[in-house]
Amino acid sequence: MQTVSAMDQSALTAKETxxxxxxxxxxxxxxxxxxxxxxxxxxxxxxxxxxxxxPGRHFNAADGSDCRNYGGLDGLPEMKALFAELLDxxxxxxxxxxxxxxxxxxxxLVRAKLFGVPDGDGPWTHQGNLKxxxxxxxxxxxxxxxxxxxxxxxxxDMTADGPDIQRIEELVAADPGIRGIWCVPxxxxxxxxxxxxxxxxxxxxxxxxxxxxxxxxxNAYAEHHLTGEADALLNILPECQRAGHENRALVFAxxxxxxxxxxxxxxxxxxxxxxxxxxxxxxxxxxxPDKLNQLRHLELLPNLESVRAHMRHHxxxxxxxFDAVQRILHRELDGTGAATWTNPRGGYFVSLDTGDxxxxxxxxxxxxxxxxxxxxxxxFPYGRDPRDRNIRIAPTFPTLEEIETAMQVLATxxxxxxxRQGLRAx
Amino acid sequence: MQTVSAMDQSALTAKETxxxxxxxxxxxxxxxxxxxxxxxxxxxxxxxxxxxxxPGRHFNAADGSDCRNYGGLDGLPEMKALFAELLDxxxxxxxxxxxxxxxxxxxxLVRAKLFGVPDGDGPWTHQGNLKxxxxxxxxxxxxxxxxxxxxxxxxxDMTADGPDIQRIEELVAADPGIRGIWCVPxxxxxxxxxxxxxxxxxxxxxxxxxxxxxxxxxNAYAEHHLTGEADALLNILPECQRAGHENRALVFAxxxxxxxxxxxxxxxxxxxxxxxxxxxxxxxxxxxPDKLNQLRHLELLPNLESVRAHMRHHxxxxxxxFDAVQRILHRELDGTGAATWTNPRGGYFVSLDTGDxxxxxxxxxxxxxxxxxxxxxxxFPYGRDPRDRNIRIAPTFPTLEEIETAMQVLATxxxxxxxRQGLRAx
Numbered sequence: 064m065q066t067v068s069a070m071d072q073s074a075l076t077a078k079e080t081x082x083x084x085x086x087x088x089x090x091x092x093x094x095x096x097x098x099x100x101x102x103x104x105x106x107x108x109x110x111x112x113x114x115x116x117x118p119g120r121h122f123n124a125a126d127g128s129d130c131r132n133y134g135g136l137d138g139l140p141e142m143k144a145l146f147a148e149l150l151d152x153x154x155x156x157x158x159x160x161x162x163x164x165x166x167x168x169x170x171x172l173v174r175a176k177l178f179g180v181p182d183g184d185g186p187w188t189h190q191g192n193l194k195x196x197x198x199x200x201x202x203x204x205x206x207x208x209x210x211x212x213x214x215x216x217x218x219x220d221m222t223a224d225g226p227d228i229q230r231i232e233e234l235v236a237a238d239p240g241i242r243g244i245w246c247v248p249x250x251x252x253x254x255x256x257x258x259x260x261x262x263x264x265x266x267x268x269x270x271x272x273x274x275x276x277x278x279x280x281x282n283a284y285a286e287h288h289l290t291g292e293a294d295a296l297l298n299i300l301p302e303c304q305r306a307g308h309e310n311r312a313l314v315f316a317x318x319x320x321x322x323x324x325x326x327x328x329x330x331x332x333x334x335x336x337x338x339x340x341x342x343x344x345x346x347x348x349x350x351x352p353d354k355l356n357q358l359r360h361l362e363l364l365p366n367l368e369s370v371r372a373h374m375r376h377h378x379x380x381x382x383x384x385f386d387a388v389q390r391i392l393h394r395e396l397d398g399t400g401a402a403t404w405t406n407p408r409g410g411y412f413v414s415l416d417t418g419d420x421x422x423x424x425x426x427x428x429x430x431x432x433x434x435x436x437x438x439x440x441x442x443f444p445y446g447r448d449p450r451d452r453n454i455r456i457a458p459t460f461p462t463l464e465e466i467e468t469a470m471q472v473l474a475t476x477x478x479x480x481x482x483r484q485g486l487r488a489x
Numbered sequence: 490m491q492t493v494s495a496m497d498q499s500a501l502t503a504k505e506t507x508x509x510x511x512x513x514x515x516x517x518x519x520x521x522x523x524x525x526x527x528x529x530x531x532x533x534x535x536x537x538x539x540x541x542x543x544p545g546r547h548f549n550a551a552d553g554s555d556c557r558n559y560g561g562l563d564g565l566p567e568m569k570a571l572f573a574e575l576l577d578x579x580x581x582x583x584x585x586x587x588x589x590x591x592x593x594x595x596x597x598l599v600r601a602k603l604f605g606v607p608d609g610d611g612p613w614t615h616q617g618n619l620k621x622x623x624x625x626x627x628x629x630x631x632x633x634x635x636x637x638x639x640x641x642x643x644x645x646d647m648t649a650d651g652p653d654i655q656r657i658e659e660l661v662a663a664d665p666g667i668r669g670i671w672c673v674p675x676x677x678x679x680x681x682x683x684x685x686x687x688x689x690x691x692x693x694x695x696x697x698x699x700x701x702x703x704x705x706x707x708n709a710y711a712e713h714h715l716t717g718e719a720d721a722l723l724n725i726l727p728e729c730q731r732a733g734h735e736n737r738a739l740v741f742a743x744x745x746x747x748x749x750x751x752x753x754x755x756x757x758x759x760x761x762x763x764x765x766x767x768x769x770x771x772x773x774x775x776x777x778p779d780k781l782n783q784l785r786h787l788e789l790l791p792n793l794e795s796v797r798a799h800m801r802h803h804x805x806x807x808x809x810x811f812d813a814v815q816r817i818l819h820r821e822l823d824g825t826g827a828a829t830w831t832n833p834r835g836g837y838f839v840s841l842d843t844g845d846x847x848x849x850x851x852x853x854x855x856x857x858x859x860x861x862x863x864x865x866x867x868x869f870p871y872g873r874d875p876r877d878r879n880i881r882i883a884p885t886f887p888t889l890e891e892i893e894t895a896m897q898v899l900a901t902x903x904x905x906x907x908x909r910q911g912l913r914a915x
Contacts, residue, residue: 131749
């Protein structure tokens, strides 16, 4: 196949006619497909059906306490132990929260604003124009939290190894206003990249102008492998400690994409000082997390081994969907030069880059044909992709058949956008 | 029986000897009783056992959505409808939260600090020394939240009709730094008072120097009657609206003391503008509350009628305990002039006032005899009871037998503290 960039105007015109006709055929099918949502499908949810009638009559924690009643601020000891194993840290460095790790991150930043954090100089609200680093493309809801809380968002490019660490080092060394960075370090949203060990070490060790710089380490996909070969992620907490920055990293995880996204269990892991600091505020904010939901989860997922077995079942459900994305995109786009895309070994997304200036057009064309993709630009600070080239694909929720159709539509729209750009440029 | 105040020194000395000997008998029993905790007993928790295996295979909401997955910010429509009925307001004016109404209150005040509230002038953090009114005795965890968030706490006396409204009117009219008041308007913690209609109307209508004054209306005991005659509480939301202060009241409630304190469902009700304001922040803070737990609760408590029937069962369990408190206190203290106490028609507490300067001594003596009461002073701002006379009694959790013993110990200690004060004064 000829690459689009090598086509002359008459070839482009012919191709545009072809693609327009093909898109019209899809449009005629009255499709109504949604590829926007990084959420599990029904077959995945059904893997945890036993939760729906748990814990039954077993409402006591291992220490004998009645989980139905008041008591306990930071989670059941057995739930802390499970997450300690999962995150390779000490149970004392875990706080179990409610059903949303996003809430734990938001609240951590709210505490920083209102009260300050260890190593810092009091409430961040009183410290002028503060900034947050946003490796991009990244997770839109992360960026939205810091925008909402008044931080200026500083984009940093994602590379195949993690965020552009040299750029980060330069920025944080120079500017005390930069107070943190968002990281999805494993199977990152949306590029699927797992941070290389060297990147983790440099993030932990880099000198920062702000003494209370924080890494929000959202390990959302810690056990969410798609293949038999799990990516290995270096544990950031001991790296920070070794580098003399023990309080730098706040680690988050949850069972949202293990059990039920709407009714899971979320946790924060951090240094003893950060944990003690968080607890003194939580003691005012809450009566403690839902202990019965922790009991339920411990029945389904009593240990790391059971988590891994459970996650293999998830992979069995969704791997064919990710494979379909690859298959169709290769079939339709190989040789066109119109796009490159990731082939992740875990996580929930495929990230596609088309020609600069073509992503919004492609997404708009697909929407007109009845196939919704995440708004182009959404994975970038302020929703603006500076090159307007990135499209996020979320294959877990739709059926295999829907994905196959949606990918054909996307490939057609990407090609059409690139061809039309060629025509305009000619 | 002779009142203590009428006793001469020799009578006091004899009485002190008697009481000391009696207390020594209790101490010899090696008691270990805890009357501090306003939490349901096991028999109460057992009323909601069906929650432990719910919702079973019924995981869809009334609108067909899968409650296991992501989606929904402010609660299931059917759960909003239930609380709307319970709080006599519109479902659109309800936000369903997680398992803790205390968290909803804390977060509402955090939002006020960081972002400001409708009718106000931006973030409260930038507005100098702010204050909060604390009707006392009241709920220690309320006062602790505002102390933690940097408000100055202003005590206001509780009367038999509610807080001292004339004092409140004077304070809020004069000082724009006063931004709110804590209220437990029904079967209040700990005095059991339900605010009179006139008090509710004046709270809603009073002019305030701060345009964004807020009433935190913690209706924790809305349906928590002890007798067949339920107290009636005037609905504050329409009263505020009628008075032109539509955004003044934030109403909170929960199922904590209906179902399970650790795993219930909490809500906020407020004006449409307050609700819209809260939602724009919640959209950043959370993926939404646990919908499965709402489904569970809707199975147990599908409507107001079922809530009321359920609460009658609670009353059957705990009314004998409250009766025992009254019986023993009357038997031991009538005619002594050493104490007065409330006889609540609902809620979770009995509030006892002994002689000025005697509460801490009485609580200390009881602790030495193996019976723990809430720290004297705890129900007051900064934990300081200016008259050192109030003792909070929480009869729900211990057994009837434990309560009978504990009340005998308390009566003995109260008398002893008053007698010793008389001896010192003599």
